[in-house]
Amino acid sequence: MLQVYTGDGKGKTTAAFGQALRATGHGWKVLIVQFMKGDPSYGEVQAAKGVKNLEVVQTGLPTFVEKGNPSPEDLAEAGRGLEAAREAVLSGRYQMVVLDEINVAVDYGLVKLDDVLALVNGCPDDLELVFTGRYARQEVIDRAGLVSEVREIKHPMQQGLVNRVGIDH
Secondary structure (H helix, E strand, O other), X not given: OEEEEEOOOOOHHHHHHHHHHHHHHOOOOEEEEEOOOOOOXXXXXXXXXXXXXXXXXXXXXXXXXXXXXXXXXXXXXXXXXXXXXXXXXXHXXXXXXXXXXXXXXXXXXXXXXXXXXXXXHOOOOOOEEEEEOOOOXXXXXXXXXXXXXXXXXXXXXXXXXXXXXXXXX
16 A cells, blocks of 8 residues: 655654554564655654664755755765665565655656656555655555645744754754
């Protein structure tokens, strides 16, 4: 099944990591490929190091991608992430593969929607695939068995608070 966590609110990556943690608790082997996230200091990446059967591959630079004007390095990193996901999906080694921020990577032009749909269409029936990120395309939503939209109602950044370690990073 394909699960999609999308919307403009906080918590999509957190939901996917929670789903991955639940799966590992039942002995599943899980791979999380993070797109557009090259900073190794994210709390979820640090925590995942201690979880049996959970691997995280970060792709992307530790800087923001300029929408509509990705650098060659941004494109290469996204391509590396998609290839890692493709290999994992076809390997038979994992019961769950999470593509964190894949929806944003498509929206920003880092990966092609057709390539992502081909990955979904080629996914074995016994593999759980999880996509996160704002801007989920309708074609992805149509193929999903579960779609959750996280909607922002209120956020501390509206009051001028910046990212807080342990909460936002």
